[in-house]
Amino acid sequence: MAKYMLIMRGTDETLARMQATPFEEMLETVGRFNDELIGAGVLVAAEGLDDPAQGVVVDFSGETPVVTDGPYGETKELFGGFYVIDVASKEEAVEWARRIPGMSGAKCEIRRVPGIDEFPQDNEWVVRERAWRERTGQL
Template identity: 60%
Template sequence: MQKYMLIMRGTDETNAAMMARIDEMMASTRQFIEEMVQAGVYVAAEGLDDPGQGAVVHFGAGAPVVTDGPYGETRELFGGYFTVEVASRQEAVEWAKRVPAVPGSKIEVRRVPGEDEVPQESGKFVKERESTGRI
């Protein structure tokens, strides 16, 4: 089994369309999560707050620069995710096709590599993780 993130991506317009029918969207999302649970593929799901409440930290040659939302230069916004554990990329895509979404939205399907696939920094990183249980 492999984990995949189904990443909800939208625009200001799709977010507004979703908010206009928020009760329906939430009911559809609860039903979708229940279907994933019953199928045994559900791992996690979370949505994000309004982008206007966030910030972006830009890294360049100098000190990081913080920009408060909303982000006028952004074409697509990351709105939340579902994580599923399935047998294949194609099965993850099939679940992504079922995500409740408004026209113009996108669902990006990305595999979550297992811990044994992530390059490890020798020594310090591994010891820190083992001693704290955190990365």
């Protein structure tokens, strides 16, 4: 099994369509899909994100980090939510991504999440993180 993050990227059109959908209808549609993920035993985490206008950006392109309000760039550069699933292969992650509701016209980026076992186990920082994960029930 391997963890994959499914990152949902919208467009101006898909964002407008989502905002026009009644909240209860959106909850029902997404809830059914989430229930399928839970039933299949693959869901690790799932979160939607707040309006990008409510966020801030920390830009590290200069000597000193600069903090600005609101989203950066275009809508297509932002992501609106994510799933982390634990599946047998990238192909299975793709199959789940194909089923995400309400994505017509949008994109979903799929990225593998490396496990802690893939890092050098004699590294001080990996040892500390492993201990933290064990203490918090993540391992």
